[in-house]
Amino acid sequence: MHDPDTFQPPDAIPLAGVIGWPVAHSRSPALHSHWLRRYGIAGAYVPLAVLPEHLGQVLHTLPKAGFVGVNVTIPHKEAVLALADIVTDRAALIGAANTLIFRPDGRLHADNTDGYGFMANLRQHAPDWVPEQCPSAVIGAGGAARAVVAALLEAHVPEIRIANRTRLRADQLRAEFGARIVVYEWAQAGNMLDGAATVVNATSMGMTGRPPLRIPLDALGTDALVTDLVYNPLETTFLAEARARGCRTVDGLGMLLHQAAPGFERWFGHRPEVDDDLRRAALA
Numbered sequence: 001m002h003d004p005d006t007f008q009p010p011d012a013i014p015l016a017g018v019i020g021w022p023v024a025h026s027r028s029p030a031l032h033s034h035w036l037r038r039y040g041i042a043g044a045y046v047p048l049a050v051l052p053e054h055l056g057q058v059l060h061t062l063p064k065a066g067f068v069g070v071n072v073t074i075p076h077k078e079a080v081l082a083l084a085d086i087v088t089d090r091a092a093l094i095g096a097a098n099t100l101i102f103r104p105d106g107r108l109h110a111d112n113t114d115g116y117g118f119m120a121n122l123r124q125h126a127p128d129w130v131p132e133q134c135p136s137a138v139i140g141a142g143g144a145a146r147a148v149v150a151a152l153l154e155a156h157v158p159e160i161r162i163a164n165r166t167r168l169r170a171d172q173l174r175a176e177f178g179a180r181i182v183v184y185e186w187a188q189a190g191n192m193l194d195g196a197a198t199v200v201n202a203t204s205m206g207m208t209g210r211p212p213l214r215i216p217l218d219a220l221g222t223d224a225l226v227t228d229l230v231y232n233p234l235e236t237t238f239l240a241e242a243r244a245r246g247c248r249t250v251d252g253l254g255m256l257l258h259q260a261a262p263g264f265e266r267w268f269g270h271r272p273e274v275d276d277d278l279r280r281a282a283l284a
């Protein structure tokens, strides 16, 4: 007898998707579909617009319809933790998940790959980057900043300086992540760039339709690696100004591409490559 809760036909085509509300803007279907085509894998990846009040019911039902997992985006990234049976340590630390695996035993596994995507992007575009010798400076203290901070801590960065418009959120991050976090006043954000090897805009400032991030860059050293999590536009004003000062810059699109790879591998059984073809597919 098949267990009706876990039964999947042996010839099922694996399905995956991205759950959000709204979700039409997501680039994940474009990049996963590119990989499926490229590797000739029989499978599909679709956008799933799901209201918060339907999230639990949808996650319970999807495995029964042939889904092997999903990505999760705004506004569900925090809520899925309470619905998961297994939460990885990094997802628990970050307080959010972006990758869910529907296990054959029926259990829901939640992970967060944003920090992995952040590091892999910088390592790909700045192979000689050495983050562990000098402080890093992170602007912002939202969900994405938490993933970045967790990844930088794991990479043995000795000190992570944080400034956030709402100071309380930065203080909370320090309380949770520990003494290597040093909080700066928002008005003093420019000061924390002094001696920083890595500088990250983890706010939503600079996105198309929003004002640019403006902090004084006088203390920014020319040997710093500057990156922005915003990828629309690809070169934000913040990155353009850093580049004009002589800094190396890396845009945020690669983080989006790299964070997708572990999920694709788990669901479809092939470790995908992040290359220029994928960038073009994501931008198309």
Ligand code: NAP
Pocket: 114, 117, 139, 140, 141, 142, 143, 144, 145, 164, 165, 166, 167, 169, 202, 203, 204, 205, 207, 229, 230, 231, 252, 253, 255, 256, 257, 259
């Ligand atoms: P979030 O949790 O809503 O946090 C937003 C952050 O931006 C907070 O630090 C917030 O400060 C700050 N902020 C918003 N408006 C501001 C303003 N007018 N002045 C100063 N600071 C402001 O969002 P998130 O999930 O962390 O995402 C942040 C950005 O990263 C978004 O643009 C998102 O698209 C991008 N992102 C990119 C990737 C990627 O793969 N490249 C992955 C994840 C996220 P307060 O705390 O004061 O509100």
